[in-house]
Amino acid sequence: MDSLGNLESLKGHTILVVEDNDFQRSVALQVLQSLGIKDIHQAADGLQALKVLEQFGKVDVVICDLDMPGMDGIQFLGELAKNKLAGAVIVASAMEASLIRTVEDLVQEHGLKLLGTLAKPLAKKKLQDLLGRFTDLETEESTSFPQDAKAPWTVKELDDALSRKEFTLYHQPKVSMATGELEATEVLCRWQHPEHGLVMPDSFIPLMEESGQIEALTEQVIEKALVALCDFKTKGMTTKIGINLSAITLNDTSMPDRLFKQLSALKLSPELLMLEITESSLIDQPAKSLETLARLKMKGFMLSIDDFGTGYSSMKQLNRIPFSELKIDRSFVDGASEDKTRKAIIDANIGLAHTLGMRVVAEGVEQVADWHLLNELGCDIVQGYFVARPMPISELSDWLSDWQQRFEQLNDSQQSACE
Known part of the structure; x- marks a missing residue:
């Protein structure tokens, strides 16, 4: 669903604007109203906002300023998280x-859903894009379960599903x-539950890792990925597939032999198989992990370091x-086009990777401005909602046709901007 479709779904939701400047608050209210959102509350600082929430209850999205008298935005966000008073924050x-x-990091450490950040005065298009993300979060949560809650599934249920x-x-x-061109796809596991529909992995992967079922699941993922590779080959495509290990x-350590066979x-x-490894997965038993990875590389498999820069030993x-x-x-x-520090980090990482002979993939690209920035910095491959959401393999052909047209338009617009 695009941001306009998501916005249509958002019109029935509640928004709270917390802003001490009367003019800026008025601008925010007008922009929200112009987007068709009717259930809007407002407050001039954190204390007033808490009173509003006490009166009206939890809201869907809070748009919050930081530097305010009384209770500032940073303090207010802490109260918001502690009392679970909002679905998401801008x-x-x-x-x-x-x-x-x-x-931004603090918001996420608090466990709040961060839709993004906005400069002031609020720009309608940027606000529309950020609000459009809220429905995506709702869709994910409808098929997920809180990680700190008791596991919703039993080991037997997962065994039966396997x-x-x-x-x-x-x-x-x-x-x-x-x-x-379509370089590769990253395969993401979903559970097609007979009663609950499509279930996201965060509600079943932790239990499967704890119970040891993750190995059986990985085998099934690999089997299905190989079927997809055969399908690509039949169609004359050299598209790779990425799998998270x-x-x-x-x-x-015997896995490389089985996979090669x-x-x-x-x-x-x-x-054709890109095996994606997160830094945290190398901590458990480093000697065995290194042996497995060395043997995979020796047999010709491609290795990718995922979520680079988020660990402590990159x-x-x-x-x-x-x-x-x-x-x-x-x-x-996300948002690197508007943030000099993020731009510098990306630029440095691209230079480092290219010096070491690696290709670079940028994850989470959601805005056209970030696409153009990555192109300017020499990034090789892009992945994210700006290009495509995860989809069943049956939808790839239609997506590819649409994407090729969009890519030509992107090239044309970038060339026009340079002239």
């Missing part, structure tokens, strides 16, 4: 970018910035593991 502030980045092969793959495209899988039997090259991992691809985490990418 930070609106004219403060310096470094402070806003700290607040035996019935109810887990399915969604493909998120990764495209070349230079040509727009858990720490438990990396501890299995599976691909050989299907006459598929190991280079440079060490680059030095010790022969990665083919570096994925820059979405926390650095």
Whole structure:
């Protein structure tokens, strides 16, 4: 669903604007009204906002300033999180970018859903895009369950789902910035539950890792991914597929042999499989993980370091593991076109990766301005909602046709801007 479709769904939701400047607050209210949103509340500082919430109850989205008298925005966000008074937050502030980045991290550490940040005065298009993300969050949460709650499934239910092969793959495209071609897809696991519909992985993966079922799930994911690779090959496509490997899988040093035999039997090259590894997955049993990764690389598989920069030992991992691809985490990418620090981090990471002979993937690209920035900085591959959401493999063909037209328009607009 695009941002306009999401916005249509948002019109029945409640918004609270917390802003001490009367003019800025008035502008925000007018912009929201122009987007067709009717249930809007307002407050001049954090204390007043808490009184509004006490009167009207939890709201869907809070648009919050930071520097306010009485209770400032930072204090208010803490109260908002503690009392679970909002579905999501947009930070609106004219403060310096470094402070806003700290607040963004703070919001997420509090467990609040952050839709994004806005400069002031509020721009209608940017606000529309951020509000459009709220319905996406609602859709995800309707098929997910709180991580701090008791697991909604039992081990037996997951065993039954495995035996019935109810887990399915969604493909998120990764495209070349230079040509727009579909370079690869990252496969993301979903559970097609017979009663609850499509269930997101955050509600079943932790229990499967705890129970040891993750190995059986990984085997099914690999089997389905290989079927997809065969389908691509039949259509004359050289599209790669990326699969996330858990720490438990990396501890299995016999896995490289099994995987190589599976691909050989299907006459598929190991280079078509990109195995994505997060830094945290290398901490469990480092010796076994390194052995598994070295043997995978030796057999020709591609290795990708996922969520680069979010761990504490990124440079060490680059030095010790022969990665083919570096994925820059979405926390650095989203909004980088408006943030000099994020731009500098991305620029440095691209330069580092290219010097080490790796290709660079930017995750979480959602805005055209960020696309143009990444192109300017020499990023190789892009992945994110701006390009495509995850989808069943049956929808890839239609998406690709639409995307090629969009890519030509992107090129035309960028060339016009340079003339």
